[in-house]
Amino acid sequence: MPYSSEHKSQSRNRILASAVDLFCRYGFDQVSIGEVMKHAKMTHGAFYTHFKSKSLLYAQAIQHAAKHSLWNKEKPSVLTLTALKQLISAYLSLPHVTQKQASCPLAFLATDVAHRDEVVRNSYAKVFQNLAQSIAVELKNWGVKNAESLSQQILTSMIGTVSIARSLGDETSQQLLLDNAKNNLFSLLSGLSNKPVDG
Amino acid sequence: MPYSSEHKSQSRNRILASAVDLFCRYGFDQVSIGEVMKHAKMTHGAFYTHFKSKSLLYAQAIQHAAKHSLWNKEKPSVLTLTALKQLISAYLSLPHVTQKQASCPLAFLATDVAHRDEVVRNSYAKVFQNLAQSIAVELKNWGVKNAESLSQQILTSMIGTVSIARSLGDETSQQLLLDNAKNNLFSLLSGLSNKPVDG
């Protein structure tokens, strides 16, 4: 066999990483399959041995991005308040918004996904719900009562803020929006150590 | 003159309304100029006497949507807490998310705008900042100290929630997300009547 299945798997991962990067940066419609493949050091025609369509690539790319996200890679086994605050700070930062670091597909593709087929939307929803559930589990460990609700609130605030910040353009407005959201989240979280929530 | 300038203005408004509707529903890239014109009861070729390019139509459409938004049309001259809560309820509702009522471009085009040229991004930013400022003015009238900050928090929460809800697909998840955000905003606002903010 001239090509090992490991080789195929590596090519596939290169395509997925390329797709995540380009889709987040320029949007799904504005990135062609040819560009994705070029960025992955392959040619246009080779694409279709790995994915049946561009839309299915999108669905897989969202999963790939989630798997390799900061949350899944740097989260300690038990999440402390300090660690969560660090994650929030990194997320609500100018380098994240301006793509100097890995992009979160939940924020960068939020409204884009709404226009795609059900497979893509389900992929997005799965990532969102898994993450919300992961955070809720940690919050429960801290004794938070309405953990699912609070987890959703934290996530929507983070994702919404980054989404909007990207569309504002100038970095001064972006920084103001990010700092404001960070302060609000931090004071929300500080309340947890002082008093029981949902009490 | 066979066509009055009023007629031209009406045609232009039909095109803008059509563009807002279709862009919010399907996304900028997935809507062609031909479709926009067809929806406005005109032909493709007539487009270019009204707008120089599709991108400039986008920038104008965002302004048009803001001008005809629920906020600009139904906001009473002096905003009461009750009226604000009603606006939030309408915004964070399933009919809004599923496009049974007029769509807010800030939420529906949030990540889409980030990939466009500076003219489009400036148009979006202008609408966001104007709205944030309008709300801040009302909050100041209520005696809120950190009015700008709170206004931004309310807006990002609303826009972020609707953006994400649209990508989740199933209406049960959407309703949960919307209700949760509404409750959080309402308790945030309830705090205003009991105690001074930023004190």
Added chain:
DNA sequence: GTCTATATGATGATAGAC
């Protein structure tokens, strides 16, 4: 101002050589 017709280019996807 609006129409029909068209120039020009890019895209998603396929066919077949290696």
Added chain:
DNA sequence: GTCTATCATCATATAGAC
């Protein structure tokens, strides 16, 4: 499995008749 070459389609934008 990856390549080159190609098909079929659809996009933006323009030209010219009415």
